[in-house]
Amino acid sequence: MEKKIPHRFAGSESGHPEDAPKGRAREGAHQGPRIYNLFPLLVGSVPDWGQRLPEIAAMKFNWVFLNPFHAPGFSGSLYAIKDYYQLHPLFQGDHQEPPEQLLKKFVRQAEKQGLGVMMDLVINHTAKDSPLVSQHPEWYLHGEDGSVRSPFVVDPDDPQNVTVWGDLAEIDYRQRPARKSLLAYWKKLVRHYTQLGFHGFRCDAAYKVPGDVWAELIETAQELNPKVHFFAETLGAPLHQIEQLHSAGFDYFFNSAKWWDFHADWLLEQYEQFRHIAPSIAFPESHDTERLAAEWGGEERRSRTWYLFAAFFSAGVMLPIGYEYGFQRKLHVVETRPEDWEEPLFDLASFVTAANAMKANTPVLNEEGPQRRFTSSGHPLVGLLRQSEHTGESAVGLINTDTEHSHDFGLDRLGEAMGVDIDAIQEITPLHQADSLAGHQRIRVAPYSMRIFHTPGKKKPKRSS
Template sequence: MSDDLHPHAHLFPVKHPAWAADATIYEVNIRQYTSEGTLRAFAEHLPRLAAMGVSIVWLMPIHPIGEVSRKGTRGSQYAVQDYFGVNPEFGTLDDLRQLVQQAHRLGLRVLLDWVANHTSWDNPLVHEHPDWYQRDAQGQLVPPVPDWTDVVALDYRQPELRRYMTEALLYWVREADIDGYRCDVAGLVPTSFWNDARRALDQVKPVFMLAEWDELYPSGGLTWDNFDGDTKLLEQAFDMTFGLRLHYLLDHIAEGKAQLADIDAYLAAERAKYPSTVYLMHFTSNHDVNSWDGTEYERLGPLALLFAVLTVLLPGMPLVYSGQEAALNRRLAFFDPDPIDWQDYPLQDFYTRLLQFKRRHPALRNGDPLSRFRRLPSSSESLYAFVREKEGRAVLCVVNSSAEPLSLPIEVGPWTDVFNEVQVTAGELAVPAHGWRVLEKVA
């Protein structure tokens, strides 16, 4: 569906920063990234990530962590004790400033993870502004979710809270020159707050805003045939939300509960709900998925890398989580130090080829209404193939979920294989078991 014909295109006026058009995003778990667990130690990896094709670095929360009702030895990074401070475990404000400056020199942008919905029990706001918090019928503070026992929920009916939180968001843009935010459980905070905050932030500099939410897959659950989610977060406040529905669909395919062809229904639902200028983020892992649901190898088995290919080449912005380029096959502890074993980065080349290809190919740009997606027919339900085209340039992606090699007839090229740089003309394209072929049409 053309954006000119999309019935709701006028409702999505968010202007994405120009640098986001070819961007990919990388989530950084500072605590687990190095043995030191500091901003300064992580910064040494920035040149490697830039070379890998990463454009946006998302830092998990960097603020001091509450001690009251703390989980584990170090607590959750999402139990914020001070919105204007840097967790001394991670370093100092100057360390953050230097990290951002180095990232900018390398052409990278930096997002901070922002927890607007709740604070730790010992955040000074609890005593200084007790009316800013939600309470039960007995007048007791309450967590936003029963098992989030280390945090208490804020009440955005209070105008002063909204002003305070907006000033806190502005502080880090002004003081550290960050480029935007990833906003935790954004749908639990009123959209009107986010709309106002985005306008205030953009007056300082154009920012990029990522909502941890998926309006195609609301928190209350969604059947495969029910797509009536709320799209308000993406209308004025956010550039991108999580593609949770695709994430869960890939899990279901790996479990045998869905087929590759069901991706077509997902894409149709996405296009019916949003114009193509809207960004959705696709991934096979992140900090929550890795720690609580399992690694991509636990959940997806032999399809883990195949699905990583899809998350990069389907329409949307791909996310890589800390350690995926190391083939991390371990659930990282959430509340305690648990450094990643990088093992000489065995998947660095895999991700570099994918992310750099996405960055340079015009048909793969984010939110581009002129890029055409075309599904290719196949005689096997284990094959999923598509072409993305723009201005005579094309990308062909074929994945094979079966344990047997398969083949697919392809149209005349010539094509070049992105992974082995071998030229392919036409005929039957061999696709290895649990494998993929990514081809670029040679002009």
């Protein structure tokens, strides 16, 4: 099953697992999530996952996200789950330990590296050949002929183009007596993986499940561990389906920054609208999209610029395995195997490390405050200003979208945009010299690249009671 993600629509995909409980994400006092998506089919068995952890930690990520690792149905798709308590055969490998022990050991290994582990939670459908279909047919939607219904999507640009996922059975969340036992099953599942030590859940197609259901599942997990975080995947969802998640208690949403052209207004409008629901996570590519290196012919500067933009744009950032090496083969939820590991086109590990360190050390880049463009929409040099609502801190990203020519920007104009004297501005661009502004009146941004500037603010004084 390949998931189709219409772009330009998203909700607003937390910090380190030792951060404070849910709610801190909005207080600006923590580090946002820097997520490495360890796509399990490309790596192999669970012990093989563990071998990747040191290099992930070395790049200063603080989360590892695992796509579904459960036993799949007849299609073999990771997202067509047949048994939530058994491992995919590839992930079990030749190891005799039960799934619980293998997973618990991996989570402990990650913790020792300072990494929280997030798993995919897919509860809007199951595999069509899941035992649950015959054991609990009342949990599913049915067609007019009585057969279990498969989920589908209609292309908004062509209503005649309908994609049906025939390997899936769609769950029925309508209010009725059967929903109580259905919800009890999911609560038991969430308890199981929380007790194994998982620090977070990425909720697949969260908008297809009622917000009150998520609220109960989030409460169930946090009764066991108040620091468990929930991340809503809402890409492709219409506005009303996102808004119904407002009170569910999600810590983060994934946003649509990946599809921005750096000029249209829609992304900044979405950012402003959804940041009041929850902070968001940007990514330059995902397991559902084409590889950026493939889209742009392996151009290293594009991969650099897009990761830096994603790290700058919102509270969280995510990178899928292989991005740092310019992998070009699209990840596939059925067919990908460890043999598909590619020869690197380039190595961005040191750059990603520096970008993640920059993000971790700059509080304004770990919260969702006001953000606006201060350059004209048609100019190749795009200026974004991010501001903290808690500290008065601000950061500016200057993005040159011109692939052929450098563009200059006046340092005095930068000071005006940030509302400070130019002496207060510090460049924090990864792998850039800290004193690079000294003696200059203008900032030069190379073709298709990004530079980032920061000015510290002062914390607002606490009101006396």
